[in-house]
Amino acid sequence: MNGKILKGITNIETAVYFVLMIILTFVIIFSLFELALMIIEKLLYDNTPYILEAKGILQFFEFFLLILIGLELMETIKSFIETKKIQVEIVLILAIIAISRKIIVIDPATASEFELMGIGLVVIGLTAGYYFIKKADSLKYAKKS
Numbered sequence: 001m002n003g004k005i006l007k008g009i010t011n012i013e014t015a016v017y018f019v020l021m022i023i024l025t026f027v028i029i030f031s032l033f034e035l036a037l038m039i040i041e042k043l044l045y046d047n048t049p050y051i052l053e054a055k056g057i058l059q060f061f062e063f064f065l066l067i068l069i070g071l072e073l074m075e076t077i078k079s080f081i082e083t084k085k086i087q088v089e090i091v092l093i094l095a096i097i098a099i100s101r102k103i104i105v106i107d108p109a110t111a112s113e114f115e116l117m118g119i120g121l122v123v124i125g126l127t128a129g130y131y132f133i134k135k136a137d138s139l140k141y142a143k144k145s
Contacts (some may be wrong), residue, residue: 017081021074035063057070058105065101070098089137092130100121 042056072094079087099122125133 014081017077021077021081023028024070024074024077028067028074031063031067031070035067036064037062062101062105065097065104069094069097069101089130089133092126092133096123096126099126 039060072090076087076090076094079090081083099119103119103123106116106119
């Protein structure tokens with residue numbers, strides 16, 4: 001009986017992941033269209049002396065990185081569905097992209113010193129974690145050879 005309940009819960013969990021993948025796919029596709037429209041509108045219909053100002057470029061990067069985060073999130077869910085294990089490397093890449101997005105769009109004039117130091121510590125921690133995971137993987141593969 002416990003096996004049937006656990007199997008049912010696992011099936012529901014898998015169904016939820018698939019629904020999330022489908023929703024995330026639609027969000028990414030519509031975001032991509034919105035990004036393209038934003039660029040086309042800025043290039044064709046904006047009557048400023050500069051085609052793209054610094055603020056417009058930062059908005060583009062912010063939107064672009066947000067789409068990239070969505071793709072990495074999709075990769076994380078897909079990997080979990082396939083292996084039933086959370087891939088820490090993919091999660092770290094997702095976090096590195098997210099904090100990179102924050103760094104790119106942050107206004108240093110309005111950010112506090114503590115916020116900037118905190119972001120720096122997060123970057124150091126994430127990259128160190130990614131380095132150690134890659135190092136452990138390379139050692140694991142070297143032992144198998």
